Amino acid sequence: MFSRNDILTALEKVIHPEKKKNIVALGLVSEIESDESGIIITLAPERSNDPFISSIRSSVTKVLKEELGTETVIKEIKVQPKVTVVKEVVKQDNILPDVKNIIAVSSGKGGVGKTTIAVNLAIALARKGNKVGLLDADIFGPSVPIMFNAREYKPEIRKDQNSDKIIPLFKYGLKILSIGFFVDPSDAVVWRGPMASSFLKQLITQGDWGSLDYLLVDLPPGTSDIHLTLVQEVSVTGAIVISTPQAVALADAVKGIAMFRSEKINVPVLGLVENMSWFTPAELPGNKYYIFGRDGCKTLAAEMDVPLLGQIPIVQSICEGSDSGNPVALEDNMTGQAFMILADNLIERVAERNSKLKPTERVKIS
Numbered sequence: 001m002f003s004r005n006d007i008l009t010a011l012e013k014v015i016h017p018e019k020k021k022n023i024v025a026l027g028l029v030s031e032i033e034s035d036e037s038g039i040i041i042t043l044a045p046e047r048s049n050d051p052f053i054s055s056i057r058s059s060v061t062k063v064l065k066e067e068l069g070t071e072t073v074i075k076e077i078k079v080q081p082k083v084t085v086v087k088e089v090v091k092q093d094n095i096l097p098d099v100k101n102i103i104a105v106s107s108g109k110g111g112v113g114k115t116t117i118a119v120n121l122a123i124a125l126a127r128k129g130n131k132v133g134l135l136d137a138d139i140f141g142p143s144v145p146i147m148f149n150a151r152e153y154k155p156e157i158r159k160d161q162n163s164d165k166i167i168p169l170f171k172y173g174l175k176i177l178s179i180g181f182f183v184d185p186s187d188a189v190v191w192r193g194p195m196a197s198s199f200l201k202q203l204i205t206q207g208d209w210g211s212l213d214y215l216l217v218d219l220p221p222g223t224s225d226i227h228l229t230l231v232q233e234v235s236v237t238g239a240i241v242i243s244t245p246q247a248v249a250l251a252d253a254v255k256g257i258a259m260f261r262s263e264k265i266n267v268p269v270l271g272l273v274e275n276m277s278w279f280t281p282a283e284l285p286g287n288k289y290y291i292f293g294r295d296g297c298k299t300l301a302a303e304m305d306v307p308l309l310g311q312i313p314i315v316q317s318i319c320e321g322s323d324s325g326n327p328v329a330l331e332d333n334m335t336g337q338a339f340m341i342l343a344d345n346l347i348e349r350v351a352e353r354n355s356k357l358k359p360t361e362r363v364k365i366s
Contacts, residue, residue: 002034004034007034007039007041013063014059014060014063016028027044030043030044037075038072041060041074053079096209100213101214101237101350102235103216104236105216105219107222107243107256109248109249109252112221112249114138114242116318116327119147120339121342123327123330126172126174127329128344131214132174132175132216133212133215134177138219144178144218146323147322148325150171150181154181164206165206165208167208168207169181172330175207175212179199196226200226200233201229228363231267231362235362236360237268238267238353239269240269240272240346241260243272243275244297245277245294245296246296247296249292257306265363267360268353268357268360271309272306272308272309274310275312276292278291278294298311307345307349310345315335
């Protein structure tokens with residue numbers, strides 16, 4: 001195992017191609033972890049789109065092996081843009097004055113049904129008498145328009161004093177905005193991080209959200225500039241993390257929870273939602289088949305001290321409803337009730353969070 005000083009001394013030989021100084025002197029090395037299993041380095045560039053960061057990562061690996069020995073194990077080189085917390089608490093009402101709670105809906109990886117959960121949860125909250133908005137912030141894969149059968153919807157832009165307001169789609173008791181309303185469904189969205197972040201800011205600040213009890217923000221899978229943009233722009237009440245019981249999905253869910261809980265982001269994690277928990281065939285309603293494993297999220301929730309907000313089974317009607325624009329949460333059957341229970345649990349957790357914790361601080365990205 002190598003000491004921090006040994007590693008820093010080695011890293012002083014890595015020179016930033018543009019600034020011509022070593023990365024230690026520039027403050028690019030934010031964290032060092034070293035134990036018997038290997039070394040983890042976290043780099044903190046001044047901007048998330050630093051064009052030299054890829055070559056710097058390669059240089060870090062090369063230099064560590066040259067200076068510390070070729071047998072040195074480099075477990076991971078992370079990249080996290082510098083983030084500092086704004087000193088004062090910036091309240092939500094500075095940007096969205098009439099939105100009481102902003103809920104981030106996230107997942108560690110794609111394919112776990114995050115958007116399906118977000119859509120049905122939003123509908124369930126609205127059916128309980130709440131004023132609800134849904135912002136599709138999955139910039140690169142917007143599927144919300146499909147789930148509301150609104151692929152042809154083009155938002156009206158209305159003049160409001162000196163600014164333009166984007167009018168959300170109103171359907172099933174929800175206000176809905178998505179990048180999918182602004183691009184051709186057959187076109188690939190190929191944007192650099194700053195462009196995607198800028199568009200998200202527009203949807204947040206120019207959307208005519210009005211008075212809402214809950215604004216659900218459907219984030220892209222993983223961790224990205226979009227997540228940082230959200231916590232920079234608004235005070236997020238809390239986050240929920242979606243996963244399947246499968247081990248590979250749970251491993252990524254851990255990273256998502258860790259991101260929100262990190263000291264620099266510090267957004268309360270309201271709970272986990274386990275999707276695809278089991279399969280029950282229509283002809284055998286009493287049977288449960290645990291295709292992706294059993295109680296994976298329940299176990300993880302206990303390990304990470306977060307509530308398990310709900311378990312959603314694999315049911316054909318969920319898929320069919322999403323594809324046809326008639327989400328299953330509109331129905332009063334057993335599957336629809338699963339989302340109503342999920343909504344009840346979320347409402348309870350938000351109320352508990354608001355009674356015990358101060359408003360989340362916005363963060364400043366530098």
